[in-house]
Amino acid sequence: MSSKGLIKRSEDFSKWYNDLVSKADLAEHSDVRGCMIIKPYGYAIWEKIKDQLDLMFKETGHQNAYFPLFIPKSYLSKEADHVEGFAKECAVVTHYRLKNAEDGSGVVVDPDAKLEEELIVRPTSETIIWNTYKKWIQSYRDLPILVNQWANVVRWEMRTRLFLRTSEFLWQEGHTAHATKEEAIEETEKMLGVYADFAQQHMAIPVIKGLKTENERFAGAEETYCIEALMQDGKALQAGTSHFLGQNFAKAFDVTFADKNGKQNHVWATSWGVSTRLMGALIMTHSDDQGLVLPPKLAPIQVVIVPIYKNPEQLDQITSYAKQLISELVGIGISVKFDDDDNKKPGWKFAEYEMKGVPLRIAIGPRDIENKTVELARRDDLSKTTLSQKDLSQKISKLLEQIQEDLFRKSSDFLKDNITFASTVEEMNDILNSKSGFVEAFWNGDSETEQKIKDITKATIRCIPLEEKSTGKCIISGDLNSKKVLFARAY
Amino acid sequence: MSSKGLIKRSEDFSKWYNDLVSKADLAEHSDVRGCMIIKPYGYAIWEKIKDQLDLMFKETGHQNAYFPLFIPKSYLSKEADHVEGFAKECAVVTHYRLKNAEDGSGVVVDPDAKLEEELIVRPTSETIIWNTYKKWIQSYRDLPILVNQWANVVRWEMRTRLFLRTSEFLWQEGHTAHATKEEAIEETEKMLGVYADFAQQHMAIPVIKGLKTENERFAGAEETYCIEALMQDGKALQAGTSHFLGQNFAKAFDVTFADKNGKQNHVWATSWGVSTRLMGALIMTHSDDQGLVLPPKLAPIQVVIVPIYKNPEQLDQITSYAKQLISELVGIGISVKFDDDDNKKPGWKFAEYEMKGVPLRIAIGPRDIENKTVELARRDDLSKTTLSQKDLSQKISKLLEQIQEDLFRKSSDFLKDNITFASTVEEMNDILNSKSGFVEAFWNGDSETEQKIKDITKATIRCIPLEEKSTGKCIISGDLNSKKVLFARAY
Numbered sequence: 012m013s014s015k016g017l018i019k020r021s022e023d024f025s026k027w028y029n030d031l032v033s034k035a036d037l038a039e040h041s042d043v044r045g046c047m048i049i050k051p052y053g054y055a056i057w058e059k060i061k062d063q064l065d066l067m068f069k070e071t072g073h074q075n076a077y078f079p080l081f082i083p084k085s086y087l088s089k090e091a092d093h094v095e096g097f098a099k100e101c102a103v104v105t106h107y108r109l110k111n112a113e114d115g116s117g118v119v120v121d122p123d124a125k126l127e128e129e130l131i132v133r134p135t136s137e138t139i140i141w142n143t144y145k146k147w148i149q150s151y152r153d154l155p156i157l158v159n160q161w162a163n164v165v166r167w168e169m170r171t172r173l174f175l176r177t178s179e180f181l182w183q184e185g186h187t188a189h190a191t192k193e194e195a196i197e198e199t200e201k202m203l204g205v206y207a208d209f210a211q212q213h214m215a216i217p218v219i220k221g222l223k224t225e226n227e228r229f230a231g232a233e234e235t236y237c238i239e240a241l242m243q244d245g246k247a248l249q250a251g252t253s254h255f256l257g258q259n260f261a262k263a264f265d266v267t268f269a270d271k272n273g274k275q276n277h278v279w280a281t282s283w284g285v286s287t288r289l290m291g292a293l294i295m296t297h298s299d300d301q302g303l304v305l306p307p308k309l310a311p312i313q314v315v316i317v318p319i320y321k322n323p324e325q326l327d328q329i330t331s332y333a334k335q336l337i338s339e340l341v342g343i344g345i346s347v348k349f350d351d352d353d354n355k356k357p358g359w360k361f362a363e364y365e366m367k368g369v370p371l372r373i374a375i376g377p378r379d380i381e382n383k384t385v386e387l388a389r390r391d392d393l394s395k396t397t398l399s400q401k402d403l404s405q406k407i408s409k410l411l412e413q414i415q416e417d418l419f420r421k422s423s424d425f426l427k428d429n430i431t432f433a434s435t436v437e438e439m440n441d442i443l444n445s446k447s448g449f450v451e452a453f454w455n456g457d458s459e460t461e462q463k464i465k466d467i468t469k470a471t472i473r474c475i476p477l478e479e480k481s482t483g484k485c486i487i488s489g490d491l492n493s494k495k496v497l498f499a500r501a502y
Numbered sequence: 503m504s505s506k507g508l509i510k511r512s513e514d515f516s517k518w519y520n521d522l523v524s525k526a527d528l529a530e531h532s533d534v535r536g537c538m539i540i541k542p543y544g545y546a547i548w549e550k551i552k553d554q555l556d557l558m559f560k561e562t563g564h565q566n567a568y569f570p571l572f573i574p575k576s577y578l579s580k581e582a583d584h585v586e587g588f589a590k591e592c593a594v595v596t597h598y599r600l601k602n603a604e605d606g607s608g609v610v611v612d613p614d615a616k617l618e619e620e621l622i623v624r625p626t627s628e629t630i631i632w633n634t635y636k637k638w639i640q641s642y643r644d645l646p647i648l649v650n651q652w653a654n655v656v657r658w659e660m661r662t663r664l665f666l667r668t669s670e671f672l673w674q675e676g677h678t679a680h681a682t683k684e685e686a687i688e689e690t691e692k693m694l695g696v697y698a699d700f701a702q703q704h705m706a707i708p709v710i711k712g713l714k715t716e717n718e719r720f721a722g723a724e725e726t727y728c729i730e731a732l733m734q735d736g737k738a739l740q741a742g743t744s745h746f747l748g749q750n751f752a753k754a755f756d757v758t759f760a761d762k763n764g765k766q767n768h769v770w771a772t773s774w775g776v777s778t779r780l781m782g783a784l785i786m787t788h789s790d791d792q793g794l795v796l797p798p799k800l801a802p803i804q805v806v807i808v809p810i811y812k813n814p815e816q817l818d819q820i821t822s823y824a825k826q827l828i829s830e831l832v833g834i835g836i837s838v839k840f841d842d843d844d845n846k847k848p849g850w851k852f853a854e855y856e857m858k859g860v861p862l863r864i865a866i867g868p869r870d871i872e873n874k875t876v877e878l879a880r881r882d883d884l885s886k887t888t889l890s891q892k893d894l895s896q897k898i899s900k901l902l903e904q905i906q907e908d909l910f911r912k913s914s915d916f917l918k919d920n921i922t923f924a925s926t927v928e929e930m931n932d933i934l935n936s937k938s939g940f941v942e943a944f945w946n947g948d949s950e951t952e953q954k955i956k957d958i959t960k961a962t963i964r965c966i967p968l969e970e971k972s973t974g975k976c977i978i979s980g981d982l983n984s985k986k987v988l989f990a991r992a993y
Contacts, residue, residue: 041634043621046570048634051649054567076545079537080623080654080670081593084600088608098600098609102572104623105596105611107658109575109589117579118589120596120620129611130534132571132595132623143532143539152845158542163571163654167598179571354643 019300024244029173031294035303035367038173038290045171045178052367053290055311057181060289061161063213063308064183067205073157073185078139080163081130086138090263093137096230100167102132102178132165137231137282140186141260148188148278150269155198156188174291175248175502182286188278190268192257195279196234199255202283203236206251214289215306215418216240216296217426218250219449219497221474226458229282233257239473239497241426242295245447247473247499250292253283291502296422297391303368304391306418307411314340314347314407315369317360319376326351329375332400336373339404345411365390370414371407391418430497436486440468443500449473453493455485463487470498510791515735520664522785526794526858529664529781536662536669543858544781546802548672551780552652554704554799555674558696564648564676569630571654572621577629581754584628587721591658593623593669623656628722628747628773631677632755639679639769641760646689647679665782666739666993673777679769681759683748686770687725690746693774694727697742705780706797706909707731707787708917709741710940710988712965717949720773724748730964730988732917733786736938738964738990741783744774782993787913788882794859795882797909798902805831805838805898806860808851810867817842820866823891827864830895836902856881861905862898882909921988927977931959934991940964944984946976954978961989 429448
């Protein structure tokens with residue numbers, strides 16, 4: 012058991028995270044630099060995330076499609092800011108064949124199979140998609156295009172962390188095309204809303220919706236909207252972005268449409284994405300020193316039943332009751348595992364399912380069978396209660412809802428308690444070095460000021476909150492009428 | 503309308519296929535050599551295929567996971583046959599950075615960012631997965647591992663056809679690890695069965711289960727099982743393969759386990775996959791000169807309702823009835839589209855939904871409202887009937903089941919009618935040059951004989967059918983006691 016234990020969050024949050032990802036069987040590093048292996052249990056959580064988001068995208072009128080993995084090098088150059096942002100870190104395909112080495116030592120690149128133009132493994136797909144939309148769009152009747160893609164992307168990273176920063180990651184990227192600026196902005200904001208709803212209602216992660224500063228904008232966007240979350244160590248994490256791209260890509264790829272009067276106009280664009288990074292946010296928001304804590308809506312196993320017995324007769328009695336309970340639970344859509352593996356002791360199983368974040372654990376022993384009770388343990392607060400078997404499946408269903416709510420309340424309280432106002436840079440630095448979290452401060456909107464604050468505090472402007480309207484005195488320049496924005500040190 | 507028409511299958515089957523894929527909005531070629539764009543309607547069909555297969559994999563105990571896109575070059579060399587089969591056609595990543603060209607002309611590969619070891623974009627994942635399984639497997643308690651991956655793969659192709667042969671394609675690859683040979687063979691056969699059931703029950707495509715000859719085996723397999731289907735032009739198409747890999751990859755990557763007695767043994771392996779090629783099989787099995795024909799189980803839209811009206815009052819009446827019908831249909835799990843687009847005429851809509859293979863079309867006019875009827879058209883046989891509105895949703899539900907059955911019966915009859923026995927090579931050649939289809943013939947099991955027949959007839963041995971037991975005289979060597987196998991010209 013002790014070999015399964017984690018270091019405490021308070022001792023070394025970063026090591027705690029790495030240990031947890033490994034010991035909860037979520038993911039591991041591969042031998043390929045920066046690329047991760049998502050293990051079955053981790054992938055099952057990602058599938059829950061993916062399925063729910065996909066449903067929400069479809070409910071808002073989007074369809075899925077699939078575009079090529081490779082992007083011709085020249086496409087990246089067509090949008091000036093975009094190439095600056097993405098060309099520096101990418102995997103470049105230069106050849107299309109290997110051949111046997113003459114010395115028999117294995118295979119080598121065949122120099123005769125050099126590509127005329129190099130191909131880039133997509134870091135994001137705006138360029139290849141807008142090159143395609145050129146063919147799809149002639150008239151206003153072809154608009155809007157509301158397309159999403161689930162895909163893998165590659166951004167070469169030197170320092171990687173499982174889920175948070177990997178060279179290859181999985182994500183979705185929405186790419187929409189509109190006849191008007193207003194409609195494109197509305198779409199950008201709508202999808203930010205979908206992300207925020209998903210984070211809060213399904214991941215139980217409170218987020219702040221805001222705009223990125225010019226410095227932090229997506230390469231090629233006119234405006235980047237984001238949702239920002241706060242991890243337990245007081246660092247911020249950008250959990251999703253939605254970009255209003257203006258007509259930048261339409262101009263770069265010459266995509267125009269004839270409006271109702273026959274006049275040619277450039278098309279307006281948005282793109283928006285979330286990735287396997289959400290797994291990192293999920294882990295760092297809820298989990299504790301015993302392991303993973305999962306909101307019931309995203310738990311691959313919501314309830315585990317562990318029989319406690321000393322002889323086969325007792326196991327038979329327990330199994331007979333458990334089967335009936337399982338059938339009831341499955342009937343109301345609750346996923347349940349009955350772990351009657353005889354090779355492992357109950358204590359080992361308890362620790363294992365705590366590590367894996369199963370929201371509810373039910374233990375049933377001979378005395379429970381006698382008394383028509385079960386012992387029920389909540390993963391989130393580690394509390395235990397004895398419950399009568401009467402109407403048990405209904406009670407479990409309600410309890411799962413309760414856990415979902417409690418997790419969100421707890422993380423929301425944490426967020427509220429960790430937004431602190433600073434009226435000077437020194438104050439900000441003190442806060443960041445003690446309790447950390449988000450720091451609210453007035454900023455004059457200037458990129459140089461932003462950089463100065465970053466140099467002093469190592470904090471960046473996470474966002475200009477959408478709901479924040481107050482103005483005051485900039486902490487660097489002293490400019491009055493500066494906006495209140497959120498700073499933090501971030502992942 | 504004529505601009506939307508297809509060339510007839512009988513005139514040019516290959517052009518008919520290309521036209522159909524384009525005009526039904528399924529897919530198109532991208533500017534990136536050999537890579538396709540799967541359009542939203544095509545992708546919606548692929549999603550139906552994927553969801554059903556995923557369910558069947560999970561019901562047979564498999565879990566999904568995700569492994570890296572890139573494979574170090576040296577891994578490919580570890581299994582001798584495997585590298586022969588795959589190294590010849592692959593995308594090779596040699597650099598990880600671009601930089602601005604000095605002449606300002608765009609971006610160029612940064613020569614300082616050359617990888618020490620080249621990375622191959624996965625053509626299939628046996629090597630990277632078995633390199634991982636080495637860490638996952640120590641004891642018999644770690645077995646079996648039943649893992650599947652949904653992913654994109656790249657095999658460089660010079661001659662490409664949408665869905666049938668593309669450089670990048672989407673697929674699933676199952677990779678399982680077992681303690682015994684028997685268990686691995688059982689798994690290989692079980693997954694072949696899953697593929698056959700899926701093809702027959704969901705795609706309405708009859709398939710023949712068999713073994714590949716040594717020549718046609720997967721590179722690195724001891725035995726390749728396959729399902730073979732017959733297209734309307736008489737050519738065969740391999741629709742799925744399941745490989746018994748023996749201990750080849752376990753030996754190449756040194757993967758052993760301790761059995762119950764503590765003895766170290768090499769692990770037994772299987773892999774199995776189907777791809778977006780299934781889309782090609784689906785199209786070429788059922789579709790006709792009017793366009794796509796879809797089995798109801800895979801149709802993104804199962805029923806389309808087209809209102810026929812001359813004024814807004816009529817449209818209102820029709821809409822009011824249609825809404826009630828839609829709500830009933832959705833309630834019993836039928837997907838339905840109401841197309842009241844005022845910019846397009848009913849005739850245009852009829853042709854459009856025929857092209858897209860929507861299984862049932864309902865037209866409702868003022869007289870139908872008066873008589874409490876609808877006009878119903880089946881896509882598969884293009885028949886029309888007038889039906890009373892009474893219990894209509896139930897009738898539609900039954901009719902969709904009927905269409906699914908009828909399509910399978912029709913394709914099964916076609917298959918039966920196109921398996922012809924040949925007792926000489928000349929006979930085989932005559933058959934292949936006239937009616938085409940599968941040709942049954944006796945073959946002595948020798949690779950040279952197989953090659954001779956291929957040289958004469960351009961036909962390959964598609965499979966040694968699992969259920970075929972008869973023996974006879976080889977059509978080339980005259981050896982008695984030769985096996986009866988299936989030949990065909992193939993995609």
